[in-house]
Amino acid sequence: EVQLVESGGGLVQSGxxxxxxxxxxxxxxxxxxxxxxxQAPGKGVEWVSFSRSKAHxxxxxxxxxxxxxxxxxxxxxxxVVYLQMDSLKTEDTAVYYCTxxxxxSGYEQFDYWxxxxxxxxxx
Amino acid sequence: DIxxxxxxxxxxxxxxxxxxITCRASQDISSWLAWYQQTPGKAPKLxxxxxxxxxxxxxxxxSGGGSATDFTLTISSLxxxxxxxxxxxxxxxxxxxxxxxxxxxxx
Numbered sequence: 001e002v003q004l005v006e007s008g009g010g011l012v013q014s015g016x017x018x019x020x021x022x023x024x025x026x027x028x029x030x031x032x033x034x035x036x037x038x039q040a041p042g043k044g045v046e047w048v049s050f051s052r053s054k055a056h057x058x059x060x061x062x063x064x065x066x067x068x069x070x071x072x073x074x075x076x077x078x079x080v081v082y083l084q085m086d087s088l089k090t091e092d093t094a095v096y097y098c099t100x101x102x103x104x105s106g107y108e109q110f111d112y113w114x115x116x117x118x119x120x121x122x123x
Numbered sequence: 124d125i126x127x128x129x130x131x132x133x134x135x136x137x138x139x140x141x142x143x144i145t146c147r148a149s150q151d152i153s154s155w156l157a158w159y160q161q162t163p164g165k166a167p168k169l170x171x172x173x174x175x176x177x178x179x180x181x182x183x184x185x186s187g188g189g190s191a192t193d194f195t196l197t198i199s200s201l202x203x204x205x206x207x208x209x210x211x212x213x214x215x216x217x218x219x220x221x222x223x224x225x226x227x228x229x230x
Contacts, residue, residue: 035219037167043160045167045210047219061217064124097166104173107156107214111178113166 001113002026004098009117014090020083020099022114030054030076033101033108037085039116046094050101050108051081063076066092088121095119125149125213129222135230140201143224146211147158155215158187158196161224162207171196194201201227 008020022034033056049072050061060072066091071084081098096117099110126149136142146156154174159167169178171187174194184199198205206229211222 041162044222044224045161045212047212047221050219051219063218102172105175107173108219109169109172109212109214110159110167110171111172113168116166 002100004067004112004114006096006098006114006117009119011120011122012088014088014121014123016088017086018119019085020090020096020098020117020119022081022083023046023100024081024100026109029074029079033103034072034074034081035099035101035108035110036072036081037097037109037113038092038110038119039097040091040094043094046099048096049083059112065101073093085119093119093121095103124218125152125216125220127168127211127213127220127222129209129211131225132223133228135228137200137230138201138203139176140230141219142198142201142205142227144196144209144211144227146189146196146222147159148192148194148215151191152213152215154190155187156187156194157214158185159210159212160205160207167210170209177182198227216218 006022035050069087073080098114100112101108102111158171161167175187208224208226
């Protein structure tokens with residue numbers, strides 16, 4: 001059974017840093033792209049970051065709202081993807097979901113999601 | 124960036140009703156659209172990928188259609204578990220973008 005379990009959320013002051021982790025199990029982690037998606041309280045869903053598998057270059061993508069502040073990385077040997085969040089802003093307050101991205105004809109969609117971890121940034 | 128819009132923003136319906144939600148992309152995304160269902164307090168769940176392909180395990184009362192800029196999600200006969208918020212997402216180009224959501228609630 002595919003499972004994604006996030007950790008690392010919490011309350012942090014504006015300007016500080018936080019690192020989220022997501023451990024995957026039940027699948028060959030290194031074969032899949034992984035992504036982070038967030039949802040601010042009472043709002044819709046926003047894609048944040050994407051990490052391609054090594055077989056597809058291992059490159060990364062970011063939303064404009066977090067580019068230069070957030071960094072996604074992965075350790076395939078441990079089955080973990082990370083999201084390093086620096087210079088946090090109050091507008092980064094959200095539930096952060098780890099997702100597995102499955103490719104269909106070269107295009108990605110998010111077929112498994114974790115339960116989410118809450119990040120609250122205070123001013 | 125590709126902007127996604129959805130209509131209606133909310134719909135009230137009864138069990139057994141047929142419900143159709145529309146999603147529009149600001150530019151041609153071919154068939155690279157996914158639909159997700161989210162119930163309160165839970166993560167979104169993939170329903171449809173590549174515009175019309177049903178994700179494994181999703182009931183056949185859900186169907187998707189469309190291409191280029193205009194897409195639909197149809198629930199043929201609404202069931203109690205279907206009262207939720209539905210999001211479309213374009214998978215054509217980074218940055219991936221989601222629609223604002225359509226809430227389906229009980230009439």
